[in-house]
């Protein structure tokens with residue numbers, strides 16, 4: 001059975017990553033209030049799209065098992081020193097598609113490891129079921145696996161030590177989290193989300209997610 005995550009050593013040209021990193025740093029400097037998450041960062045920093053070279057497109061089509069896929073989003077995650085950890089979650093709790101129909105590429109823009117905000121993955125297969133999620137108090141992470149459920153899983157974890165040009169992928173049912181950034185230097189990574197063009201949306205799962213999201217919003221803003 002395929003794993004829900006994997007490491008991609010030197011999949012990107014380091015000089016291309018460094019070029020994109022410069023543009024992202026300029027963007028960070030221009031922000032008056034820095035968020036921990038930017039959706040569609042390519043609208044502000046178009047050069048991130050340069051990373052989608054032919055080898056990456058081929059890799060994605062292998063991962064989703066079709067050439068008929070599209071790019072849904074390019075997210076930018078920023079973890080400042082001592083930021084809150086990313087709570088354990090499964091992305092498919094909110095995307096609500098088949099376990100093999102989408103994949104995410106995590107591309108660090110600096111050296112990244114478990115101590116400066118790198119994701120930590122549970123060693124589970126890519127078709128692992130979606131667990132119940134509860135609303136969270138962490139901005140931009142609406143739904144999380146309840147701590148009691150997470151602790152009861154007792155599954156081995158894996159994190160990667162990324163150098164410039166390295167990346168990783170995870171399928172949408174992967175369970176992952178971060179410990180936050182325990183260093184005194186900001187860390188950041190891009191996440192490219194791809195989805196097959198033919199997908200099966202689970203409508204009852206969408207309703208469950210919307211309920212959780214609304215509760216999360218009410219908690220943060222009321």
Ligand SMILES: [Fe+2]
Pocket residue numbers: 089090091176
């Ligand atoms: Fe995630």
